[in-house]
Amino acid sequence: MIKSKMFRWIEVNSYEQMSEIAAAIFTEQLAKKPDSVLGLATGGSPLGFYKEMVRRHQAGELSFARAVTFNLDEYVGKGPGDATSYHEFMHQNLFRHIDLPETARHLPNGLAEDLAAECERYEKLIEASGGIDLQLLGIGVNGHIGFNEPGSRFDSRTRVIELTEATRKSNARFFEKEEDIPAKAITMGIGTIMSARKIVLLAFGDNKTEAVKRLENGAVTEEFPASILRKHPHVTVIYGK
Numbered sequence: 001m002i003k004s005k006m007f008r009w010i011e012v013n014s015y016e017q018m019s020e021i022a023a024a025i026f027t028e029q030l031a032k033k034p035d036s037v038l039g040l041a042t043g044g045s046p047l048g049f050y051k052e053m054v055r056r057h058q059a060g061e062l063s064f065a066r067a068v069t070f071n072l073d074e075y076v077g078k079g080p081g082d083a084t085s086y087h088e089f090m091h092q093n094l095f096r097h098i099d100l101p102e103t104a105r106h107l108p109n110g111l112a113e114d115l116a117a118e119c120e121r122y123e124k125l126i127e128a129s130g131g132i133d134l135q136l137l138g139i140g141v142n143g144h145i146g147f148n149e150p151g152s153r154f155d156s157r158t159r160v161i162e163l164t165e166a167t168r169k170s171n172a173r174f175f176e177k178e179e180d181i182p183a184k185a186i187t188m189g190i191g192t193i194m195s196a197r198k199i200v201l202l203a204f205g206d207n208k209t210e211a212v213k214r215l216e217n218g219a220v221t222e223e224f225p226a227s228i229l230r231k232h233p234h235v236t237v238i239y240g241k
């Protein structure tokens with residue numbers, strides 16, 4: 001059997017168009033396989049996508065009733081109820097508006113006492129779910145995916161990672177004071193992300209142009225984590241400015 005490889009680049013003119021195309025891809029996934037395992041992301045890039053998914057759900061166009069979700073990451077020391085946690089981001093922007101059962105929503109527990117055990121638990125849970133069918137990604141200006149900072153091993157799995165200054169700075173907009181920005185996070189590893197059957201990456205705006213260029217033409221190197229996606233069998237990059 002010939003293994004087909006697909007790397008699709010979709011250039012868009014607006015953030016809304018990017019969000020709509022991504023929503024169409026996820027809607028199609030859920031239509032074909034209602035019990036899909038979806039990998040979800042946080043940040044500014046997927047906000048419009050979530051809004052569109054909620055709209056489609058409210059219009060009766062799609063249901064998450066049989067789906068399962070796994071988020072990429074969570075800050076160490078943060079959890080539900082904390083406005084700057086990724087738990088809360090997901091609750092406010094997606095979960096509270098849709099019919100995804102509470103027991104089917106998964107994020108790493110940044111409040112776990114034993115963080116190493118939590119990382120192992122999360123990785124095993126993904127595996128036990130049958131693996132991620134469709135993973136959503138953003139991209140950091142330094143090429144990070146999830147919170148896999150430059151230098152992350154391509155075969156890494158869910159683990160605790162120290163955030164770089166660059167990442168803390170670009171996420172500062174979500175926090176009131178600089179000292180509130182967490183120093184560490186739990187993130188799915190690059191190996192975990194690469195195990196997803198399909199991947200959709202969103203990148204919009206002038207500050208992402210360099211990263212998109214590097215993703216397209218740069219070397220495949222652990223110094224630019226997203227570059228490994230070029231070795232993945234099924235990726236769609238939706239980008240624009």
Ligand code: GLP
Pocket residue numbers: 041042043044045046072073137138139140145146147167171
């Ligand atoms: C954050 C998240 C990533 C996200 C990236 C880009 O640090 N951990 O999952 O893709 O940074 O964020 P944004 O979409 O806000 O530019």
